[in-house]
Amino acid sequence: MESMKTILAIDDNRDILYTLEQIFNFQGWRPLLAAGYEEAEKYIKKEKIDLILVDYHMPGVDGISAVKEIRKKLPKVPIIVLTIEEEEHIVSRFMNAGANDYSLKPIKAVDLISRIKVHLQYHEKSQYYESYDKGISKVTLQKIEDQMKGITEFLDIDMLEDITQIKKKTLYRYLQYLVKEGRVEQQYSYGDMGRPRTLYRWI
Structure with missing residues (x-):
């Protein structure tokens, strides 16, 4: 049976905490x-x-500072910032501080649930595959690079499995290694039906 996930929400608005x-x-x-x-x-x-939600605008320690402090103590736990701000430079500040994603206020339950689920899934898989870095093959890395380099758009793992002819479980492990190495960019897509997808693109 899957263990219950624990989520910490940090927000100075008690009504939002209740929601x-x-x-x-x-x-x-x-x-x-x-x-x-x-x-x-x-x-x-x-x-x-397992995951932390942090409000951006808070008295005392604001969201950016909170993310920085959390990252010192919990370097791998996913952090999603809650904010009314959409400007790119502010979003960049979240990410540079160590956040994984952001969700806009007012809260839309379907969107927030989708974002939380994708980060919980990613975090769980990352922990599972973390110990496999030593088994990374240069030949397989080169094959993935050769297949992905000419593609400019983001693709999901099903598409990349078809292109590379590498099984999904193995491909996922290599993609996470390449993301960590800064050679592959990762982003998340949230569909209308609340089905999040992880997308990848060679940098």
């Missing part, structure tokens, strides 16, 4: 709620957290 709590409970996730980063620290120190 997030209801969403998490509906999805079968265990909610941890904090009205600011200082309050969240007790959870960060003691709890096994």
Whole structure:
């Protein structure tokens, strides 16, 4: 049986925390709620957290600073920033601080659930494959590079499996290695039906 995922939400607005709590409970996730980063620290120190939501505009420690502090303590846990801001330079600040994604306010449950699910899935798979880096073959890497270099658009793993003729499980491991090495760019696509996809493109 799959273990219950624990999600920490940090937001100074109690109404938003209540909304997030209801969403998490509906999805079968265990909610941890904090009205600011200082309050969240007790959870960060003691709890096994699978994903963190952080509000951008908070008094005291703001969202950017909170993300930086969280990253020092939890370098691999997915972080999604909640914000009303859409400007590219602000989004870049989130990502440079260590966030994995952002979701716009007012909260749209379907979109937020999709984003959380894709990051939970990615994090779980990354942990599973993390120990496999030593088994990376240069020949297979070269084959993937040769097949992907001429493609300019983002493709999902099913398309890349057809192109490279490498089995999905093996291909995923190599793609994660290449993302970590900065040779492949990764982004997420969220469909209308709430079915998130991970897309890849050679840099």
